[in-house]
Every structure is written in C-alpha cells, then in structure tokens.
Amino acid sequence: MSIRHVSDADNEGWLLVKFSGSNAPDALPQNLRVEYIKTEGGRDYFKVIEGVHAGREGSVKQKEGGGSYLIEGDPKQPTAQVHFVIPSKKLWYQNNGEWVGPIDTMTDPNNMVPVGVHDIEIPDAPHKGGESYEDRSRFASTWFRIGHSGDRYLHTGSVSAGCVTMTDIPKWTDLYNYLIKRRKDDKSVGEIHVFATEAERP
Template structure:
C-alpha cells in the first residue's frame, strides 16, 4: 500500500528509523512510501521516491504511522515566477546587519513574496540568472544553518529547515542554489518576507512533477 509522509516536526521533517542500521533518517513531506508490514507495534515501509533513503526499509511506531502517513499524495507540477526589482540596494536586516540586496518579487498561485537573490558581493556569488530552472525535492534537513531568529519573529512558521534545490536551466542536478527562508542570499532565492514563507513552503512541498520519481517539484521562471 502506497502512502505519503507528513511532517511531525514544525521544521518540516519526519524522523523514521532505518531497519538496516537502526539510525534515524529525516523525510520531507509527501515522500512516497510502500507499507510492507506491521509487527511489534511498528509499521514498516520502503521509501520509494525523492532523494532521501530511496530503497531503504524504515519504520514508525504504528501510532505515529497513523498520524504521519497519509493516502493523499501531492498535486502536479508547481510553478514559481521570480521578477527582478531594479538594481541592488542596501537594507539593514534586524538579523544580519547591513546588506546590499538584489531584490525580486516571487509569485506563486496568485500570491507574492519579497525575495533577495544575492547579498554577498565578493565576486564569488551572483544572482540566479534569468531563464527557466527546475525546482527539486528537498535533499536533507538544513538545520545546521540556524533559522531560530526567523521562527521566533514569525508566528506559525513551518518548514523553516526545508530548502528546495534549484537545477539551473532545467537540470536535475543540484546547483547548490536553493529556495529557502532567510535574510542572507549567496545566490539563492531567499524569502526575505518571513511571513510569506509558510504559504510558499506548503505550496512547493505538496507538488511533484509526474514521472520524476518524486525528485522534481516544478519550474522556476526568473525574469527581469
């Protein structure tokens, strides 16, 4: 029986126990799993798509499986448009200090959010170029980069440790650029308008491109 994960942690992840090693792995929402058995108070399943633990058997307590595994899968491909807003201008961030930001407006499903495309200008970083790029499924929890100040400042924020990789020019390869929440961009699409992050997260995480084994969320159109 196929089911789909839901977050147990507000940061956006579900911790499952891998059968082979006994270690925990974090799965993002809407990861497809195939339930194989229930025994000893645990529900066992195979992780069947996405980028995390594909092919591995894992388990949850049966009580948690009832809470965090759903029969409802993701919708189709997502689409996000990012439009540059003029030239870089300086901003005093309450979290990161004075930064020169390349601003842009991100649009999705009739909603908008202010984003920054770069704030590090040492020659090694540059804003994401115009074109059509791929949005990939989350690769791992980015909790090592603290988002605690953003969470504290934003009521109801979820998915704060989930970063969506960008495949430049439609590639399926992670370019090391992401869509994520924050006030510092090193070439990522960084959602500076913190109160808009949760809506964008929920939109992106609940969509997948058909026929991509859960590895693609949709498309990112960048324009000037």
C-alpha cells in the same frame, strides 16, 4: 502496492525514521510518498518511492496508543510554477490558475541564481540555516533545492549566498504549503522561472 505519505510528525514538516542498515535517524519531508510494506513490533515498514532517498527501505515507530505516521492516500497536486525576477526582487507562484505575489525575495548580486527555468526538488533534509527564522515560519528549515546538483536553494531568510531567498519570512509558510504537495516527477515539486527583467515575465 499501497501508497502512503509522510505526516508532519514534528510540526515543522519532518518525520524521523530509521533506514535499514543504519542506527542514526533520518528525516523525511512531509507528504513524501512511500510504499507501505507491513506493521510489525509497533513499527511501520516502508520503501521510499521519490526524493533523494528513493529506493531505500526503513521503518518508523507507531504513535503512542497506535496509529501510523504514514497516512493513507496520495496528496500530490500538479506541478508547481514559481516566477522570480532578479532586479525587482519579487517572487510569484501560481495557485489555482492565479498568481500569488509579488513577495519580497532576493539573490546574491555577486552570485546570482542563473536566469532560466530550473526544477525545484522535493526537500532533502532539514537545514540548520533556517532555524533562527522558525519563530516567524515553523517551516523555515525546509529548503527546496534548485536544479539537481549544487547548493542553490529556494528558502526563506535574510541572507543569500546564491540562492533564491524569500525575505518576507512570514509568507514562507504559505509557499511551503503550496510546494510540499506539488509534484512534477519523482524528484521535483515543480519549476522556477528566473527572469533577468520584469518585461520578460509573461
């Protein structure tokens, strides 16, 4: 089995592909791991092995002049660790053994993200809610779902409807680059620990 990963083809973290049996394009996130099958007729064929599309087969047109958008090698790094303290509206993430932060972040006070430890999923699809922030972070439309059901996400922006929303928008690019290569398993990049008080955070 030849493992490859998705390149950042659109410069915003996504690659448009066509899945077998579908005429409409779908977007795969940067660094998603796939099994390379073959190259034929100017297209690379693959099978997705992680994320929401795991198990689906598809193809992507090669670059003009040749070359693949599916990069050889496996870039995955250890599980992401993110901390968020609700009342102080601050977020940290652990990189190379050190905590980066605090970063201004919020959740809806009337629909707060639950306290506890939750998985952070591999991105599912571009989110239109992030488009208006792409002038400050080109990856603003990439959101990471919190848990494996529902509609709470870790994302950047200025409005929260129960998500964990990083309001310091320019810093989203750094967090995105940290998260997108991380893996806990074939569904998640890592974990977010949500604390009710600052004193609870180790």
